[in-house]
Amino acid sequence: MNYVEIFQTALTALRANLMRTALTMLGIIIGITSVILIISLAQGATAAITNQISSFGTNLIFITPGGGNRNGPPIPTNTLTYEDALEIGELPYASAVTPLISRQYQIVADGLTTNASVQGVSEGYMTVQSVTMDKGDFISLDDVNGLSRVAVLGSKVAGDLFGEGFDPVGETVIINSKPFRVVGVTVVKGGVGIGGNPDESVYIPVTTAQTILMGQNFVQNIQIDAGSPDQVEPLQNEINQLLLDRHKITDENLKDFRIETSQQFLSTLGTITNLLTAMLAGIAAISLVVGGIGIMNIMLVTVTERTKEIGLLKAIGAKRKDILVQFLIESVVLTLSGGAVGIVLGISLSFLITTFMLHVPFVFQISSVLLAVGVSTLVGVTFGVYPAQRAARLSPIDALRYE
Amino acid sequence: MQIQSTRKNLIISFKEIKKTYKLGTFDYQALKGISLDIFEGEFVAIMGPSGSGKSTTMHIMGALDTPTSGRYLLKGKDISSYDEDRLAEIRNSEIGFVFQAFNLLPRTTVYKNVERPMMYATIPSDERKKRVMNALNLVKITDKADNLSNQISGGQIQRVAIARALVMNPAILLADEPTGNLDSITAHEIMSFFQELNNQGHTIVLITHEADIASFAKRIIRLKDGLILSDEVNGRKPQRTKKI
Numbered sequence: 328m329n330y331v332e333i334f335q336t337a338l339t340a341l342r343a344n345l346m347r348t349a350l351t352m353l354g355i356i357i358g359i360t361s362v363i364l365i366i367s368l369a370q371g372a373t374a375a376i377t378n379q380i381s382s383f384g385t386n387l388i389f390i391t392p393g394g395g396n397r398n399g400p401p402i403p404t405n406t407l408t409y410e411d412a413l414e415i416g417e418l419p420y421a422s423a424v425t426p427l428i429s430r431q432y433q434i435v436a437d438g439l440t441t442n443a444s445v446q447g448v449s450e451g452y453m454t455v456q457s458v459t460m461d462k463g464d465f466i467s468l469d470d471v472n473g474l475s476r477v478a479v480l481g482s483k484v485a486g487d488l489f490g491e492g493f494d495p496v497g498e499t500v501i502i503n504s505k506p507f508r509v510v511g512v513t514v515v516k517g518g519v520g521i522g523g524n525p526d527e528s529v530y531i532p533v534t535t536a537q538t539i540l541m542g543q544n545f546v547q548n549i550q551i552d553a554g555s556p557d558q559v560e561p562l563q564n565e566i567n568q569l570l571l572d573r574h575k576i577t578d579e580n581l582k583d584f585r586i587e588t589s590q591q592f593l594s595t596l597g598t599i600t601n602l603l604t605a606m607l608a609g610i611a612a613i614s615l616v617v618g619g620i621g622i623m624n625i626m627l628v629t630v631t632e633r634t635k636e637i638g639l640l641k642a643i644g645a646k647r648k649d650i651l652v653q654f655l656i657e658s659v660v661l662t663l664s665g666g667a668v669g670i671v672l673g674i675s676l677s678f679l680i681t682t683f684m685l686h687v688p689f690v691f692q693i694s695s696v697l698l699a700v701g702v703s704t705l706v707g708v709t710f711g712v713y714p715a716q717r718a719a720r721l722s723p724i725d726a727l728r729y730e
Numbered sequence: 731m732q733i734q735s736t737r738k739n740l741i742i743s744f745k746e747i748k749k750t751y752k753l754g755t756f757d758y759q760a761l762k763g764i765s766l767d768i769f770e771g772e773f774v775a776i777m778g779p780s781g782s783g784k785s786t787t788m789h790i791m792g793a794l795d796t797p798t799s800g801r802y803l804l805k806g807k808d809i810s811s812y813d814e815d816r817l818a819e820i821r822n823s824e825i826g827f828v829f830q831a832f833n834l835l836p837r838t839t840v841y842k843n844v845e846r847p848m849m850y851a852t853i854p855s856d857e858r859k860k861r862v863m864n865a866l867n868l869v870k871i872t873d874k875a876d877n878l879s880n881q882i883s884g885g886q887i888q889r890v891a892i893a894r895a896l897v898m899n900p901a902i903l904l905a906d907e908p909t910g911n912l913d914s915i916t917a918h919e920i921m922s923f924f925q926e927l928n929n930q931g932h933t934i935v936l937i938t939h940e941a942d943i944a945s946f947a948k949r950i951i952r953l954k955d956g957l958i959l960s961d962e963v964n965g966r967k968p969q970r971t972k973k974i
Contacts, residue, residue, distance in 0.1 A: 332849060343837045635832045642794065642829075643894065644822020644850040646815045723794045727829070 330656075337657040340629075351625045352665035354618025355706065359669025359699045360676065361611035366698075367677035369604035370690035373597070378688070380593055386556055387455065387589040388563055390415075390549040390570070405545040406574065406583040409533055412449065412549045414569060420562040422554035423454035426533050426546035434484060434529060435501040441487040443529045445502060447536025447546075455552045456525070463496040463511030470510075471532040476539070478507040483526040485512045500529075503540055507531060559588050612702070618665070619706040626658050626714035637718050638726025651719040658711025659704055666703030670696055740806070741901050741933050742768040742791060747800035749786050760786040762956040763800070768902070768935065773928040775936045775947035775964070782953040785906075788937045792827060792904045793820040805901055822850050826895025830907035833891035834879035840866070841875040844894045851898065865893035869923070885916040892923070896932070903927065903934045909943055921946040921968065942968065 341348045392406040412426040428447040433440055452458065453465040461482060470477050478500055480488070489495040495509045516525045537543060551566070553559040563586055570584050571577075630637070637650060674691065681689040749761040761783045768774055778784040789795040790802060793809060796817070802810045809820055821827075834843045844865055848858045866872045869889040874882050882890070888908055895903050905924065909917035925946055928934050938944050945968040952959040 329852075339837055636835060639829075639832060639835065640846075641818065642792070642821060642827050643847045644818055644898075646818045646850070648815075649850060724789050727794070727832075 333653055333656050334660065336653060337660045340657055341660060347625060348661065351621055351661055352668065354621040355615065355662050355665030355703055356618075356669045356672065358611065358615030358618045359666045359703060360673040361614060362608050362702070363670060363673025363695050363699055364677050364680075365607045365611050366604060366692075366695045367673070367690060368680060368685070369600060369607065370692065371677070371681040371685065371687040373600040373604075374690050375687040376596065376600070377593060380589065380596070385589050385593070386553040386559055388551040388553060388559060388566065389587045389589075389592075390551070390566065391547075391585050391587070392545075392583060393585050405543070407546050407549055408544060409449075409537065409546055411570060411573060412546065414573060415549060415551060415566055416451070418562065418565050418569065420553055420558040420565070421551050423451040423552040424549065425449045425452035425455050426549050427452070428533060428536050428541060428543075428546045429528075430541055432502050432529075432540070434488065436488040436495075436498065439488050441484055443481065443484045443527055444524075445529045445531060445536065445540065447533035447541070448530055449533050451552075452530065452550070455550045458525070459514045459516075461512045461514040462494050463509070465511055466530060466532050471534050474534045474538060475532055476505065476507045476535060477510045477531065478502070479511040479513060479530040480509055481513055481524075481526045481528040481530075482515045483524070484529055485509075502529065502531070505539060556590070559590060563588060615702060615706055619662070619710040622658055622661055622707065623710035623714060625661075626654065626711055627717065629657075630654065630714050630718040633718075634721065634726050634729040637721050638723055638729065641721070641723035641726060647719040650721075651715045654715035654718045655708065655711045658715070659707035662703040662707030662711075663700070666699050669703075670699050673699070738770040738772075740767055741770050741772075741804070742766070742935075743801075743803040744791075745801040745803070747787075747790060747797045747802060749783075749790065749795070750798045760956055761790075761797070764953075764956075764958055765800075766951060766958065766961065768933065770933050771928070771931055773925070773934045773936070773946075773948045775938060775944035775950045776953065777938060777941070777944050777950055778953035778959070779939060781955070783956040784937050784939075784953050786956075787953065788904065788906050788935075791902075791935060792825050792906075793817045818850075822847055823898055824901040826892075826898065826900040826903045828888065828891045828895050828903065828905040828908045830910040833887055833894075836879060838879055839875065840871070840877050840879065840882065840890050843879060843890060844897055847894060847898050861897050862893075865897045866890075868896065869893045884912050885919060888912065888916075888920050889923070892920075892927075896927075901933065903932055904937075905934065906937045907939075908936070909938075909940075917943065918968070 390407060407426070409426050412424050415421055416424040425448045429444050431442060432445045434443050448466065449471045450466055450468045458465060463479070465479055466477060469475070480495065480500070485495050488500065489498065496511060498509050499506050500509055501507075513525065531540070533546065551562065553562045567586055571579075571582070574583055576582060640650060678689050681687050744764050744766045747761055747764045748759070751758045751760055764783070764787065776784050776787055786795070790797050793804070793812070794817070796812065797810055800810065801808050804820065804824060809817070812820065835846070841862055844862045845858050848861060853861075862875075863872065866875055869892050871886055871889050871893065874886060874890075879887065879890075891908075892903070903924075908924075909920055912920065921943060924934055924936070928948070934947075936944065936947055944950050945964060945966045947964055949962070950964050951961045
């Protein structure tokens, strides 16, 4: 018998008992649906996070104080300075550099107050973090060099203090009892940035922040834009060497700074989300196993029910292999059709949930469909083998005599 | 005592066939040494009450089971020690079974039922089609080809079973109580049909416990307690049943 014929025979047998077939398939349907749904939702969420991080740019390098070796001894964290940032800015690949020092302050203007993260940055911040101005200008090099008391407000801060639609450029805000002149307002960006929500931030020159507000010579981090992705790595190496020299460190293991790139950050994030996805999909896969056991159960009943039929088939010349393949194909058809329904359900559900509930991108990958098809075939074969073997091993006389 | 025939080929030859079943702790000897020859073109009825060994004889003759000792030559080949798959091939090509009940696959058309043995023999589909239609034509049931097996009468089921038994052109037709589920009129029709097939040259072995049915055969072998009681030419003509 060829496989097309066996396939048709299997379909006939399954159609003969539609209710039972449907109930048996339900286990597989639920399993496949949940696996596809979970993978798709996780991928949608990952895509959303990745998009957000990519919006900072993928050419970024972050330098933070602290040991280069995460398991090493604690090293003082006040190791990066504005001068480090200036020197890095001289490197050929560094297209923009900014140091950053931030602290939470209460901001007052015209009797209204709000809380904001005040960030001391240099003019390079605008390029590094792709800041777009709504009104006025960002902090300039002159502002930084001249320790100017100027501030750029995040859109929410501006709205809280001056009301929506008002142009606060030229107005004065009080930060920690010290007056600052507003020179610009950034556009609404939303989401979370490094160092807080950019809409709830206030930017001032890093030099002003160090001397007037916070009274310290160190910075919390230095951010560098490498200009293009392939310049990230050479620049990273140059910065490493430069800082080692400047900090007079000869042993790499005793480094007092850490260099990370946005690419590394993305790949770390990818590893974490992949792990989470795999874990959730694994839990969903348990229902597939339960579904498979259901199939085995039903196939065993079917074999018992059709003992006489098996006897007849053997009498007219069916070999053990013929019977084995027939019952195996039956269980595979059962799981595959369940898998097909599960795929359709899983994809439609994940489309609905990502688009209308979570508002994250709908990610559809052919690989999850292939996985589902593969897994349901595997389940069909695994849990179909035992009943099919039972059928194939029946002695023809016993089977014919069976009542 | 055996009927000597010189005109035809030897199809079946049992030589001191014994069959012992293990029933728990004791052995049950179903056949205690049976020897018989069946030649091409014969119509043999094997008779006996239950427990006589006629079912065991049928199983061994039909290659559904192997003897504990003795030799079984089918068309000259000793198949007494064949494994299950080789026996399946023998059943497929040399034996045409007609059972008392459960002859047809459920939820399957008449056509597909008759076609099935040829599928196991991997005969190409156009050849299969030709043979199915020939066989259905022979049993005069061509018009029911597309009916499902539960949509035809008991007599028709037996005809389809005969068609299926003939489709591989086997060495013998082995009919195990083929009329057991039929009313007497239909039973006689089916038996007359077997006679007709025999007249066309088919070798037929009939297992029955009914003397009336056995009387359609040309030769009657009677079994009792696992041994042959008698083996003789049938002198009695079957009683005519009035056709309605």
